[in-house]
Amino acid sequence: MSQQTAFIQINNLSKTYGLFFKFRALTDINLNIHKGETFGLIGPNGAGKTTLMGCLLGLLKPSAGTILIDNKSVNEISVKALTGFMPERSNFDAWMIVENFLHYHHMLARQPESTANEDVTKALADVGLEPEVGKRLIRKLSRGMLQRLGLAQLLLGKPDLCFLDEPTSGMDPLGMSLVRELLFRWKQEGKTVVINSHHLDQVEKVCDRVAFIDNGKIRSIEELVPTAQTKQIFVIQWAKPYPNEDLVRKVAQDNQVECQSVSDGSARFLLTSKTQGSNLLRAFVGINTQIEQASYEHKDLVELFRRNNATQ
């Protein structure tokens, strides 16, 4: 990941609010987000996640440091043209009819007028809103519907870079799975996504990496999806009779894999590449051991979250 060119480069970013009574919301943030990556911002309330997203969107001005998106300033129109934003609070123009609101955002997003009707209908369908919802006043929509409308207006600009703030807040389980599906689809399409969410299970499922933010600082960055450069723990469990420890360690050594521990018919290996896992499995099958289960050790975000909070 580190060898990739960063799509979003945040260097020494600090943000202070207030003229006389200064409040430091962000301190020395350094972060690179890569093209096609789904990146999560997590942390307790008031940690600075929203401020960071505001700075990334060019809505807040950094007090120090720089942000570059595609090597350009966040305020450049060409950057905004490839950006989509779904705010947490859907304070949309309550007096507008849903379709008119979407047409308005279609125009603001500089999309061709000829495709407006088609794009609006598609956006409504993509977020699971019935066509008749398009004829309703925004003030008549429920919280979950407003969240879906927020997603629909984001889709209209056909963005390559999406910022989502608490996208599933107020949504029913169907809505949540819809957001997850959209995020997976965007990942396949190569869109870069920055997501700010308290739903750790959601983040865990969709994000490639997450940054833990607290008191305006990045406490740690965790990789959730193994990449070519990521070290991952691979766990193999055998059915009886278990292979003996020496044999397990020898097979690991032969395949140039570090064996971390062997106990009670299972072993933990530290892999430096994905191919090592399949090689290891092939080797154990080759010596007639009965593998019951093999998987990457799952990173539990809740546990990581607790650990990060505890270390402060």
Place this chain on the structure above:
Amino acid sequence: MNKAIIMHSFLRLARPGTLMTLVMFVLVYPTALIAFISRLPSVSFDFEAFANLVFGPMMINVAAFTFVSSSIGNTKSLDDGEYLALLFSRPIFRWVYVVSKWLAGFALVVLVIGSQTIVFKTLLQLIGRGDQLSVGFIDVANIILNSLQITALVAMIFAFPSRIGAMLFAGLLYLSFAAPMMFNAIPDSALWFHGDLHNIVNSISGCLRSFTYAPIDLDPYFNSIQILWLPIITFASNLAIYIWIAVVVLNNREFFYTN
């Protein structure tokens, strides 16, 4: 100029509250005024002053503040304000937003004052006094120019965050009108500092007044040989300064998107 922003500004008129105010403005106000006039003997009525109540600068100011003020830079009220954080996450230059809002506001004010004038004229015609209020080319030009100026002033005031904008507006009014009037009421002998203090204060307040409220009247330009340059320069410089300040303010404003 941005077509979407202009269309959105016009659509805002369709909100029930605004629509009701619009009806009051265009229909109820002229009807009430004409009903009052119809009871007056025609000889005792000053139609020059009456025209000012219909399409004079004061009416244009009221229309601009009523229909345009909430449309620019306002993020406070969810129903009335706009979600500017979402808007400015779109590929929109902030100066384009200011100019689009200004021109949309100008068109709205002209539309409102124009409709109101037509209703007045029609009602006057109905009571047989249509000939007593004439609306000529100069009047139309005055409406257009004064609407252009006042909407630019509204754009400037409301480009600030709402509280600062309100303080700025109240401050300008106080310093331009109320304070100097009060000061002029104090006799020279009662002042600690004798000399030209009254003149100095009047000059300063005159400058401020020309910035705060400087309606232009084209009548003298058509009815006299001498061209008065000062009102033209004041008008043009006010327009430029209002819009420039609005753009600078909005360019430097932060939009916390949970507004």
